[in-house]
Amino acid sequence: EAGVAQSPRYKIIEKRQSVAFWCNPISGHATLYWYQQILGQGPKLLIQFQNNGVVDDSQLPKDRFSAERLKGVDSTLKIQPAKLEDSAVYLCASSTLAGATRAQYFGPGTRLLVL
Amino acid sequence: AQSVTQLGSHVSVSEGALVLLRCNYSSSVPPYLFWYVQYPNQGLQLLLKYTSAATLVKGINGFEAEFKKSETSFHLTKPSAHMSDAAEYFCAVSRKTSYDKVIFGPGTSLSVIP
Numbered sequence: 001e002a003g004v005a006q007s008p009r010y011k012i013i014e015k016r017q018s019v020a021f022w023c024n025p026i027s028g029h030a031t032l033y034w035y036q037q038i039l040g041q042g043p044k045l046l047i048q049f050q051n052n053g054v055v056d057d058s059q060l061p062k063d064r065f066s067a068e069r070l071k072g073v074d075s076t077l078k079i080q081p082a083k084l085e086d087s088a089v090y091l092c093a094s095s096t097l098a099g100a101t102r103a104q105y106f107g108p109g110t111r112l113l114v115l
Numbered sequence: 116a117q118s119v120t121q122l123g124s125h126v127s128v129s130e131g132a133l134v135l136l137r138c139n140y141s142s143s144v145p146p147y148l149f150w151y152v153q154y155p156n157q158g159l160q161l162l163l164k165y166t167s168a169a170t171l172v173k174g175i176n177g178f179e180a181e182f183k184k185s186e187t188s189f190h191l192t193k194p195s196a197h198m199s200d201a202a203e204y205f206c207a208v209s210r211k212t213s214y215d216k217v218i219f220g221p222g223t224s225l226s227v228i229p
Contacts, residue, residue: 004158040124040221040222041221041222042119042205042207042219042220042221042222043159043205043219044219045216045217048216056216091158091159093158093159103161103164104159104161104217106158106159106160107158108156108157108158109156109157109158
């Protein structure tokens with residue numbers, strides 16, 4: 001079974017530029033999550049999708065971050081414009097059903113550096 | 116609001132020694148609890164989870180954790196550390212409701228000394 005795929009693995013941009021990250025979840029997984037992991041901290045949920053609908057985006061900075069999940073499969077997370085404090089690892093995860101009892105499977109992450 | 120604290124941002128043990136990583140949670144209702152491991156440049160992997168069945172939970176790679184309600188703790192242990200256990204470990208908590216998000220602790224970095 002293929003795991004969660006993410007690209008790119010690394011990205012360096014200057015502040016005020018835009019950037020996009022892509023995630024392909026495990027086949028058949030209805031729930032998809034985007035997390036932000038700042039160095040030295042645990043992951044923080046940015047947005048959770050159930051199929052192609054948003055379940056929770058309460059911690060997504062909506063003035064600069066946006067996310068979509070096309071046809072309930074792949075997802076894209078965008079930052080525009082980027083700030084220095086956006087430097088972090090962006091993790092995508094998926095699970096079979098919503099609810100915390102279902103294990104979340106994580107991708108390798110995209111490491112973003114904003115200069 | 117739920118939260119997780121992990122005592123010790125960095126723990127070092129000798130190969131073959133007991134591993135003990137501490138986790139305390141705060142939750143207004145009985146929660147679900149998790150331990151995840153993150154190897155360098157990789158995503159997180161679920162080690163084990165507590166979902167209100169047995170209080171002693173066994174996970175992968177020889178790890179186990181015990182849920183103690185009176186102490187609001189969910190410490191992770193392994194009887195004998197292996198070099199391959201060196202990684203970042205995250206404790207996490209969630210309420211028992213559908214769609215509820217998982218709150219992660221700050222993590223503990225485990226080093227294993229040969």
